Amino acid sequence: MKSDLQLQELENKLKLNFSDKDLLKTAITHSSFANQKKKVEFNERLEFLGDSVLQLIISEHLYSRFTQKPEGYLTKIRSLIVCENSLCDIANSWELGIYMNMSKGEEITGGRNRVSILADCVEAVLAAIYLDKGIEYSKAFILNNFKTTIEKAINNEIILDYKTKLQEIFQQNGEVNICYELVKFEGPPHRRKFFVNILINDCVKGSGQGFSKKEAEQNAAKEVMESADDIRE
Incomplete structure (x- = not known):
C-alpha cells in the first residue's frame, strides 16, 4: 500500500487535497492487490461511477459549445475524448502508474504501463474527486485536465487504430505492402508477451510489444x- 507521503505526492500532481484520503487510496488500488490482502477495497466500483461522471461533464461541455452540431458529431468527439488511449495519456501526464497499488505479478507483466489499467484508474480517480468535492469541482477539474485532449479530438488528432491510420497514410500515393511479423513471445500461456516487427515493402520500420x-x-x-512526422497528413 502506498505511503501517506506518496499519496501527498499524487495529490500535489493532481493539484488538490482530498478530505477523505481513503477515496484516493481505493481509486489507485487494482484488484490484483486487493485479492492478496484482506478487507482492501479496489477501484472497480469507482471506475463505474467515474465513467458516468466523465461522460456527463464532457457531454454537457460539447452540447453547450457546439450548439449547431448534430448528435452524431457530438457523439464522435466525445468517444475520442473518453477512449482508453486518451485516458491513458491523462494517466501518464499524472504519472499515475507509479502510484498504483497492484500485485507483484501484475507489475512484473507490465501492469503499471497497461493502457486499460491506467484508463480505468483515471476514471476511478475522477469518481473519487466527485465524491469528495462534488460535481462543480469535478467539472472544473475535468475541463482543465482534459483541455488538450478535447482540442485534439475536435481537430481529429486522436488516433484509435494506428494500424488502419498508417495504412491510409502510406497508401495515399499508391499501393504499399505493410505486414506485421511475429518475432517471439515470452511468458506463461496465461500471460504471454508478444514481440512484432512492422515491415513496409519488406523493410523493417519499427517494432512493438504487447500482451496480445x-x-x-x-x-x-x-x-x-x-518516429516519422513527415508521413502524417
Missing part, C-alpha cells in the same frame, strides 16, 4: 507514426 498480438501490432504502428 493485436496490441503488439498497434504499438508497432504507433512507433512508426511517432
Whole structure:
C-alpha cells in the first residue's frame, strides 16, 4: 500500500487535497492487490461511477459549445475524448502508474504501463474527486485536465487504430505492402508477451510489444507514426 507521503505526492500532481484520503487510496488500488490482502477495497466500483461522471461533464461541455452540431458529431468527439488511449495519456501526464497499488505479478507483466489499467484508474480517480468535492469541482477539474485532449479530438488528432491510420497514410500515393511479423513471445500461456516487427515493402520500420498480438501490432504502428512526422497528413 502506498505511503501517506506518496499519496501527498499524487495529490500535489493532481493539484488538490482530498478530505477523505481513503477515496484516493481505493481509486489507485487494482484488484490484483486487493485479492492478496484482506478487507482492501479496489477501484472497480469507482471506475463505474467515474465513467458516468466523465461522460456527463464532457457531454454537457460539447452540447453547450457546439450548439449547431448534430448528435452524431457530438457523439464522435466525445468517444475520442473518453477512449482508453486518451485516458491513458491523462494517466501518464499524472504519472499515475507509479502510484498504483497492484500485485507483484501484475507489475512484473507490465501492469503499471497497461493502457486499460491506467484508463480505468483515471476514471476511478475522477469518481473519487466527485465524491469528495462534488460535481462543480469535478467539472472544473475535468475541463482543465482534459483541455488538450478535447482540442485534439475536435481537430481529429486522436488516433484509435494506428494500424488502419498508417495504412491510409502510406497508401495515399499508391499501393504499399505493410505486414506485421511475429518475432517471439515470452511468458506463461496465461500471460504471454508478444514481440512484432512492422515491415513496409519488406523493410523493417519499427517494432512493438504487447500482451496480445493485436496490441503488439498497434504499438508497432504507433512507433512508426511517432518516429516519422513527415508521413502524417
